[in-house]
Amino acid sequence: MHSGDAQPLQPNAVIAVDVVLFKVRHSEHIDEAWQVLLVQREDAAFAGKRSLPGVLVRAEETFDAAARRALHTKAGLDAAGWYLEQLGTFSAPDRDTRGRVVSVAHVALQRTDELTLVPGGGIMRAEWAPVRSVFGEELAFDHDAMLGAAVQRVQSKLRYSWLAFQVLPETFTLPQLRAVYAAILDASLLRLNTSNLKKTFAPLLASGALVPVGERASTTGAGRPGDLYRFQGPVAGTWERELPWQEGSSVNE
Amino acid sequence: MHSGDAQPLQPNAVIAVDVVLFKVRHSEHIDEAWQVLLVQREDAAFAGKRSLPGVLVRAEETFDAAARRALHTKAGLDAAGWYLEQLGTFSAPDRDTRGRVVSVAHVALQRTDELTLVPGGGIMRAEWAPVRSVFGEELAFDHDAMLGAAVQRVQSKLRYSWLAFQVLPETFTLPQLRAVYAAILDASLLRLNTSNLKKTFAPLLASGALVPVGERASTTGAGRPGDLYRFQGPVAGTWERELPWQEGSSVNE
DNA sequence: GCAAAAGTGTTCATCGTACACCCATGG
DNA sequence: CCATGGGTGTACGATGAACACTTTTGC
Known part of the structure; x- marks a missing residue:
């Protein structure tokens, strides 16, 4: 060339x-x-x-x-x-x-x-x-x-990255985070338990990249409102990590 | 545009x-x-x-x-x-x-x-x-x-894919396969046990994408020669899979 | 108080890792 | 027969998945 x-x-x-x-x-x-x-x-x-x-x-x-x-x-x-x-x-x-x-x-x-x-x-x-x-x-x-x-x-x-936070508002609840994965990857992820969801993001919580705001979201219909979180851009090296869920994409069928 | x-x-x-x-x-x-x-x-x-x-x-x-x-x-x-x-x-x-x-x-x-x-x-x-x-x-x-x-x-x-086979000859041994991963990802992978290596490729062996030729490689110095394998391109859908090894790339340091 | 949704803790199965042992070749 | 490297099987530990239970809201 x-x-x-x-x-x-x-x-x-x-x-x-x-x-x-x-x-x-x-x-x-x-x-x-x-x-x-x-x-x-x-x-x-x-x-x-x-x-x-x-x-x-x-x-x-x-x-x-x-x-x-x-x-x-x-x-x-x-x-x-x-x-x-x-x-x-x-x-x-x-x-x-x-x-x-x-x-x-x-x-x-x-x-x-x-x-x-x-x-x-x-x-x-x-x-x-x-x-x-x-x-x-x-x-x-x-x-x-x-x-x-x-x-x-x-x-x-x-x-394999924390891209989801690019789509969420400044503060958000874990169920909202889950909804992003469900919307893009597989609708069945909506049924994921909060416990398991939280375990997935445990490293982020531990590293301080994901911090609880300390408040509840304003209520939306029935049920308990979720705790609010904020995502602080982490150091460059910790940006990527492997996520466990490996379902086939339901988009192509 | x-x-x-x-x-x-x-x-x-x-x-x-x-x-x-x-x-x-x-x-x-x-x-x-x-x-x-x-x-x-x-x-x-x-x-x-x-x-x-x-x-x-x-x-x-x-x-x-x-x-x-x-x-x-x-x-x-x-x-x-x-x-x-x-x-x-x-x-x-x-x-x-x-x-x-x-x-x-x-x-x-x-x-x-x-x-x-x-x-x-x-x-x-x-x-x-x-x-x-x-x-x-x-x-x-x-x-x-x-x-x-x-x-x-x-x-x-x-x-996350079986790209390694693109670099190997028609028939190859498992240690050769391991060497490809070691050369590109991390030299320490050379110490990976054959047993664990084989477990990683178990799905390929089971699906018939990776078949034992039934012969041994010609000898190269000391030690037992390895069994030869051949890779038959699999069906498109089964092409990708997650590999376990997640070491940081030693190239960048 | 009841339904619905969020959050917590525990159990179980799966899988990657480590290790101990056996096999085949050259010197 | 001994050193070197390949191959086999087993045991342990980490982790993802399932489930039972508690908490907080609206009606």
Whole structure:
């Protein structure tokens, strides 16, 4: 690569960035709690189909900046500070009819307590869709494949890291934490006992990364409200750990 | 992204592909068993520095094809059929002085029984370097970062998948298999007992994915030769599994 | 007081680890 | 026959899973 001298190279492709933005919201149906942001396309080529928000990368712009700009211009969301990670690059020569467009897909996560504003001023109609309901729907370009890869990535990362806290509000209860795992990995996790759940996070409690606030959540219907916890970003080295639950993902069937 | 009508889009970047090719060879020093392919640069800008093999992507070429072409033209290797996987895309606007060059890094693995030929006809001087000895050395561009990411990827994938068999010859012994894990993950794994090693691979033996050949390896010095095994690619669903060993990678210190 | 949901403690099975012993080869 | 390395079986300890029981809320 990069052979030859220091002469400028001739651009040979169009670089775009697409974002798969997930959130987890409360829902009676746990299957609909995990949601992804889609925008309605207005091109002739993909009329009626939905797609992920994305933009072309500017000359001096980083991918990270481009991804956040995509969320801003396409859905009116201010993604500054949100969890954002590169997912993979999609490059089939024929994936776009307008030339060799290479798209770098990203995964973003949004905290549920930061309200989702999709102002009318936005260029496109953006809306949340339950992840599991989008499977089977045909998205524009190869965005089905991007979504599939993003689902895999988030599910696996949820198992071997503490990613779940990226989705929870500042303070939360253990049942809320459990609901995140249930929504993304397997609905049957809802039946996990508090005792066993707590044992899983025992190392975090011991290390001081997860601290009890000392208050109860405000009540929501019947039953005892849960104790509130706060997650303090831990030292870098302790960030990742293996989680026990290894159920097959129920998304793919 | 993809906005506007069906008019051709103006190329805005140069797309390149770089390959991190690993192999594991026998060695008295287990630290030198895991090796990576580097090529000597001859540019003025990076004189003396080594880099990963790479090429610019052609108009109608897939990344996969470009990556294999890089190995072919830069090191004379015929990578057809080798394990190859996309690693990530490196895109800092200033990573190359010749313009906005975006490089998609790939990881490739080579079986030890396919002899490594680096014919003199190759355009560049290619050579194998022990992975752990390259840390600290400065490579051209951001290839240090690429190598680092590749090391992480292979180490982690070795733990949760059966990637090791991609590096072993057609038939192999359990001690050879153990050596692969020791070379890539942690040298102390060399002391793992055969009994425990076998227990780890018990599911593979039970499912018929790993079959005893029924012969012994030809002898190599003192001691009893090991039983030979053959790995038959399993059905897709059973491909991944969690491995127990979770030592911290000894590479980073 | 009763139902519903959260939290606590204990028991049991599973599995990774350690270790003691047997087998096959070269010198 | 002895040193070296591969292979087999067993015993122990850590840990994830299940369950019985207590606590706190709304009706």
